[in-house]
Amino acid sequence: MIGFQLKRTLKSGLKSLWLHKMRSGLTMLGITFGVCSVIAMLAIGTGASEEAQEQIRKLGSHNIIIQSVKPPESQSAGDSTSRISEYGITYKDAALIRDTVPDVVRTVPTRKVRANVYVQNRRIDTDIVGTVPWYAEVNNATVLRGGFLTQGHLQRKAGVCVLGKDAADVLFPLGDALGSVVLQGELRFKVIGIITSFARGEFGGKKLQGDPNSEVYIPLTTMNLFYGPNTMHQSGGTFTSERVDLHELTVQVQSLDDVRRVEAVIAQILRNSHSKEDYQLIVPLQLLVQARRTQWIFSIVLGSIAAISLLVGGIGIMNITLATVMERTREIGIRRAMGAKRRHIIFQFLTETLLLALIGGGLGIAFGVLAPYLVQRLAGMRTIVRLWSLLLAFGISAAVGIIFGIYPAYRAANMDPIEALRHE
Amino acid sequence: MPLAEMKDIWRTYRMGSTLLHALRGVSFSIEQGQMISIMGPSGSGKSTLLNLLGCLDTPTRGEYILGGRNVAQLDDNELSEIRSTEIGFIFQSYNLITQLNVVENIEIPLYYQGMSERESYERAVELAERVGLSQRLTHVPTELSGGERQRVGVARALASSPLIVLADEPTGNLDTKTGNQILTLLHQLNDEGVTMIVVTHDPRVAAETERTLRLVDGQLQDGTDGT
Ligand SMILES: Nc1ncnc2c1ncn2[C@@H]1O[C@H](COP(=O)(O)OP(=O)(O)OP(=O)(O)O)[C@@H](O)[C@H]1O
Ligand SMILES: [Mg+2]
Numbered sequence: 001m002i003g004f005q006l007k008r009t010l011k012s013g014l015k016s017l018w019l020h021k022m023r024s025g026l027t028m029l030g031i032t033f034g035v036c037s038v039i040a041m042l043a044i045g046t047g048a049s050e051e052a053q054e055q056i057r058k059l060g061s062h063n064i065i066i067q068s069v070k071p072p073e074s075q076s077a078g079d080s081t082s083r084i085s086e087y088g089i090t091y092k093d094a095a096l097i098r099d100t101v102p103d104v105v106r107t108v109p110t111r112k113v114r115a116n117v118y119v120q121n122r123r124i125d126t127d128i129v130g131t132v133p134w135y136a137e138v139n140n141a142t143v144l145r146g147g148f149l150t151q152g153h154l155q156r157k158a159g160v161c162v163l164g165k166d167a168a169d170v171l172f173p174l175g176d177a178l179g180s181v182v183l184q185g186e187l188r189f190k191v192i193g194i195i196t197s198f199a200r201g202e203f204g205g206k207k208l209q210g211d212p213n214s215e216v217y218i219p220l221t222t223m224n225l226f227y228g229p230n231t232m233h234q235s236g237g238t239f240t241s242e243r244v245d246l247h248e249l250t251v252q253v254q255s256l257d258d259v260r261r262v263e264a265v266i267a268q269i270l271r272n273s274h275s276k277e278d279y280q281l282i283v284p285l286q287l288l289v290q291a292r293r294t295q296w297i298f299s300i301v302l303g304s305i306a307a308i309s310l311l312v313g314g315i316g317i318m319n320i321t322l323a324t325v326m327e328r329t330r331e332i333g334i335r336r337a338m339g340a341k342r343r344h345i346i347f348q349f350l351t352e353t354l355l356l357a358l359i360g361g362g363l364g365i366a367f368g369v370l371a372p373y374l375v376q377r378l379a380g381m382r383t384i385v386r387l388w389s390l391l392l393a394f395g396i397s398a399a400v401g402i403i404f405g406i407y408p409a410y411r412a413a414n415m416d417p418i419e420a421l422r423h424e
Numbered sequence: 425m426p427l428a429e430m431k432d433i434w435r436t437y438r439m440g441s442t443l444l445h446a447l448r449g450v451s452f453s454i455e456q457g458q459m460i461s462i463m464g465p466s467g468s469g470k471s472t473l474l475n476l477l478g479c480l481d482t483p484t485r486g487e488y489i490l491g492g493r494n495v496a497q498l499d500d501n502e503l504s505e506i507r508s509t510e511i512g513f514i515f516q517s518y519n520l521i522t523q524l525n526v527v528e529n530i531e532i533p534l535y536y537q538g539m540s541e542r543e544s545y546e547r548a549v550e551l552a553e554r555v556g557l558s559q560r561l562t563h564v565p566t567e568l569s570g571g572e573r574q575r576v577g578v579a580r581a582l583a584s585s586p587l588i589v590l591a592d593e594p595t596g597n598l599d600t601k602t603g604n605q606i607l608t609l610l611h612q613l614n615d616e617g618v619t620m621i622v623v624t625h626d627p628r629v630a631a632e633t634e635r636t637l638r639l640v641d642g643q644l645q646d647g648t649d650g651t
Contacts, residue, residue, distance in 0.1 A: 339508020
């Protein structure tokens with residue numbers, strides 16, 4: 001059968017669109033917006049989920065983090081200068097969780113003391129963290145130099161410390177930290193390693209305390225020996241004494257499927273032994289679920305906006321093409337008299353709508369790549385444009401062009417040639 | 425065997441509940457290379473007859489044999505095929521496509537025949553030259569005079585080397601002088617072997633053709649049918 005001579009058809013299609021630049025441009029606009037929002041939506045969605053997943057990777061999806069939180073009432077009740085406020089996770093809690101909850105692989109207890117650490121005239125105000133040798137592994141910390149605390153250090157209550165990367169940079173700008181000694185008051189700690197870990201920051205609406213990179217890690221046993229059970233805090237001239245067994249307890253669970261159940265058990269244990277809300281439970285996996293749900297809602301809302309604007313764009317194309325068909329009735333009659341088959345006419349108009357949709361879609365893709373970039377620059381949201389989303393958008397605009405072009409093209413092809421020739 | 429033959433052709437339009445017989449039993453035939461004219465008062469069915477001859481329309485009843493095939497039995501695709509290869513139309517109102525230039529207008533039938541771009545361009549230029557438009561190749565219809573437009577119409581009708589050229593009042597919109605030029609062109613083409621049927625209101629035009637069919641009220645008048 002007769003070939004459709006694609007190149008010529010495209011050329012004459014473009015020519016006829018060019019003849020009505022304004023009209024064609026306005027018609028394209030709907031598709032451009034639709035495609036742009038599809039891509040931008042996917043980019044923002046992908047960025048958000050990627051960010052959430054990265055956060056969760058940082059904290060460990062197998063982990064449940066319990067943090068001690070100073071309850072507000074104990075603060076206001078502290079009218080006496082020498083009052084000891086006691087709150088948070090206790091050794092008893094930790095032991096109970098470690099020994100009785102099934103599917104718990106290990107627990108990482110940490111206790112923190114706020115202190116001034118110095119070397120000669122360089123000093124930092126930071127948290128000294130008393131912990132256990134497997135802290136680094138469970139918290140995804142990387143040893144940069146030397147090593148982390150060992151079982152031996154723990155047993156000997158050794159006067160050693162591991163520095164967070166930033167702390168090491170401040171205290172030892174020349175990089176000679178390993179083997180040197182840092183001081184805290186009269187206490188001396190020998191540096192045995194430098195580690196780095198992810199910044200923690202805000203997470204799922206809960207603030208996670210601590211910056212792993214500027215902390216100083218010592219064996220938990222050493223801390224209890226050196227500092228005793230109570231710690232003193234100075235705030236505005238008055239001293240308050242605190243007694244907190246553990247500031248944080250990270251529970252590592254056997255498998256992802258067990259996380260929710262273990263969390264429930266731990267929550268129950270803590271509810272039974274604590275009369276007030278002096279702890280918080282952070283479950284990265286649950287936050288992942290939340291993040292997914294949020295993203296899902298986000299996608300549905302934006303997806304429907306995109307779909308509606310594509311629909312409107314498509315109807316716009318159909319409307320304009322119907323008008324064009326009416327306007328060009330005579331031309332259709334002439335072409336039919338000259339031997340054009342119905343499918344030639346269909347192809348002619350379909351080419352025009354397809355071109356409209358694809359050019360509109362192409363512009364949409366350009367804006368769709370630009371928009372997430374601007375969102376990222378201006379709003380600070382992470383966005384990721386994936387190749388498949390561009391292909392999807394391109395496919396959608398092609399589909400819109402064809403679907404909404406079929407009816408007008410069909411109308412054009414089924415005109416009676418004689419009537420068409422007589423038109424106006 | 426005649427090139428085209430009509431046997432008892434009827435064309436009936438249904439207007440609501442009434443039937444309008446635009447043609448009532450028309451029979452005639454035309455030989456290869458002939459030039460005949462069709463005359464008749466307005467509304468007598470001349471255009472209807474020409475549309476049937478050009479396969480733009482099919483008869484309600486009767487047989488139309490064109491080049492050995494019974495047209496009444498063909499479908500839309502086959503009719504289109506015949507129009508693109510065997511029929512050339514010339515219209516009173518030219519019917520050029522306004523956004524296309526002279527060459528592109530002449531190329532239309534060739535495009536639907538599937539001729540290559542280059543070949544059809546060359547043929548269109550050749551035809552434009554033949555009808556005296558070699559200086560107007562890239563002009564669009566609005567830049568042409570009526571006579572020039574009709575020359576484009578003639579060239580376009582010839583583009584596909586049709587079996588028959590059908591002209592519906594080709595000089596109807598032209599002044600006498602320009603009209604005569606177009607008629608001279610048609611006669612020249614006929615001398616070169618193109619079979620031609622011309623609908624006209626002008627007796628002088630009819631007088632110059634080999635034969636004149638007179639239509640009155642959808643019927644050929646006595647003595648004008650047959651051979
Ligand atoms: N599509 C149609 N529907 C109904 N009636 C029609 C149609 N086309 C033509 N007719 C009728 O058929 C009759 C013949 O029309 P036709 O156009 O063939 O006349 P004509 O001889 O060409 O006239 P003119 O010299 O004015 O062009 C007229 O009465 C016309 O009203
Ligand atoms: Mg007529």
